[in-house]
Amino acid sequence: MMTTSEKVGSNIRKANAEAIRRILEAKPVLIDVVPASEAIPALQEGMILHAGPPIDWGNMCGPMRGAVTGIAVFEGWATDLAEAEQLAESGAFSLNPNHDFGAVGPMTGMTTLSQPVLVVENRASGNHAFCTINEGLGKVMRFGGNDASVLKRLGWLRDTLGPALGVALRAGKGIELKPLVARGLTMGDEMHQRNLGCSSLLLRTLAPDLARTVDDRTALAEMLSFIGSNDQFFLNLAMALGKAIMDPVCDIDCSSVVTAMTRNGTDFGIRVSGLGDEWFTAPVEMPEGLYFPGFSADDANPDMGDSTIVETIGLGGFAMAAAPAVAGFVGAGTPSIAADFTRTMGEITLTQNPEWTIPALDYQGVPTGIDIRLVVETGITPTINTGIAHRKPGIGQVGAGVVKAPLACFELALKALATRLGVR
């Protein structure tokens, strides 16, 4: 007869095996681009979805505040940033995490009703996940930008690119994303700070359908140029695919597998399969990295964004070995060190993904299925490749780096799981 401890251990193993099965058998497909209001019917006027675990205006960091005021002007809820700030102070906006609405957003992660969102369907489970369209580099809302140029671009995404992508995608059978990511891993992408391969592959997949469905040639050229000049275009799609894969893993009793990791610029939060939608949070850390000319660590905001969903599925920092060129970009060191990151993440994960392999590691699969028990036992926390925003609103990206998830989240979650399972 099994002891209580053995029985709990056995239950966790079974639950985690089911979690891994759902992760590996997921079949994410890009099927559409629609206004967020259509994708997420709960979205209403004055409602703003943001990156990370829940946070109120008073605790929001500079770039997040910049984005909130900017998106309020964009949606026509305020005539200018000053008025938007007053409204935010007065509690006029309903602020909610993207994660609670099947959505994810990079950095500040603003999702509001008129913005177009990429729709990824997980054909193994039937669920959908959403993410806005990547704005490109420079001064952009996800990094806290909110001036006229930022809002103009968002308007073009809403009025031109979003609808066109929707028409083009609905004309086809959808784009299977797992094979695309698999090729990206052979092209130096890790799908967080480097998406050059997948962005290029996505464009070549989309271009013929866009050509068939867009009447205005100048607009078509502009769209192809916008997508083609943004090496990070695929990032938002990688995030939606991550959310589409992990949402069906969110409610497996006894499972110790992490289903979400995310940051709001103030707190880092995780969710764990056996603990449903409860957030376990700790203060977010500061990335270590390289800064664009004219900026330094003094300008940096702490870590931010839902993009950590890609690490949750074994990409980003977990797949660093696939992307030796990113190691330098994020200041992690030489390419040979890149492989060490991936190997270390193997110590806190339950399996390797046989469909997503890394040529440089002789086709070893990316480390997949973060187990909070392994994190707490080893003290090794997930490595995250991240962009760095200026800490003040309205400025934008100042660098890129590597950051560790704070151990405290995992310790809190493990205690909660132990309590739930009736063990200490």
Next chain:
Amino acid sequence: MMTTSEKVGSNIRKANAEAIRRILEAKPVLIDVVPASEAIPALQEGMILHAGPPIDWGNMCGPMRGAVTGIAVFEGWATDLAEAEQLAESGAFSLNPNHDFGAVGPMTGMTTLSQPVLVVENRASGNHAFCTINEGLGKVMRFGGNDASVLKRLGWLRDTLGPALGVALRAGKGIELKPLVARGLTMGDEMHQRNLGCSSLLLRTLAPDLARTVDDRTALAEMLSFIGSNDQFFLNLAMALGKAIMDPVCDIDCSSVVTAMTRNGTDFGIRVSGLGDEWFTAPVEMPEGLYFPGFSADDANPDMGDSTIVETIGLGGFAMAAAPAVAGFVGAGTPSIAADFTRTMGEITLTQNPEWTIPALDYQGVPTGIDIRLVVETGITPTINTGIAHRKPGIGQVGAGVVKAPLACFELALKALATRLGVR
């Protein structure tokens, strides 16, 4: 006072330094696509340029014969393959190497007057180099295919894609190719058997200009789809850029640097800077590699094509370390072995190219400037990544592999150089 031997050595060193300078300072730019008759005014009716050193009909291998008869039908010089073969037997066609006309061609390498060619300008030297447009995979003329489907595709390239690319390119400032190759090396390409990254980057560069200049949306979609579904589309451009880089290196007195390596399916030939346009040939070897389902080494034709120009500039087999995924495809072994190929090629080259670096080797440049003295001294001959054609005409590609350049070419060339410089 220097001895004769010291003086010769010094002259060779100076000459080779100049060869390396010309290679590294070359500035190849894709500027146009025009009919071969316009690019190469010497081309006439009945004249066929082929891959490799000179060869007559009687000595041509099966796929080369298949391509000659096919292109004769395509050009309207014969009504069918049987008539084309009779004409070829009777000496009706003028057969000449591409290399003598500023051109290169993959595998059989057919270049005739009505085919469109990519035009690469070397802006450091002002010379131009040409290569036809890649036909895609499967049954294609470069692998000896010559049926109606092959000729139909060539007709579409001549009548639709070629002219459209010309218009789109002339509307812009040209596409600088060195930075493109540099990015490709960070995306797992070695630019011979793997061109996925560069083909995708090229498409995203061309797509907006094509959208602006092509009126017919269906035709535009077809072009974008053709380019986007051919992972080897960039190969022919890599070859033209190689030829554009090496042609200005062809006449440096005393230099022992290889300026061309090429094969006609029967002979392997090299040219050496200090020996001008003289060919040094030896029987070509059989690639070792992997075969497509249904084919084996019994079906294979010996090594063929001008594509070895990419190894001549440090890519292909020389850059294997950049392309771990290709190591498996060509049957060379595991990704870790890929790096060994690049290191070994370092033993027969004079320098590394600082603009073309390999992330996995901590940004070491590709081995560049093959010195025939080093080849003969070490007995190490260039490693070439290659496609494998069926030995019979009309069938096509049956696999991919690795082949060594035959040592005898280099020994012959070294003897000739020694004679010319008055040493034994």
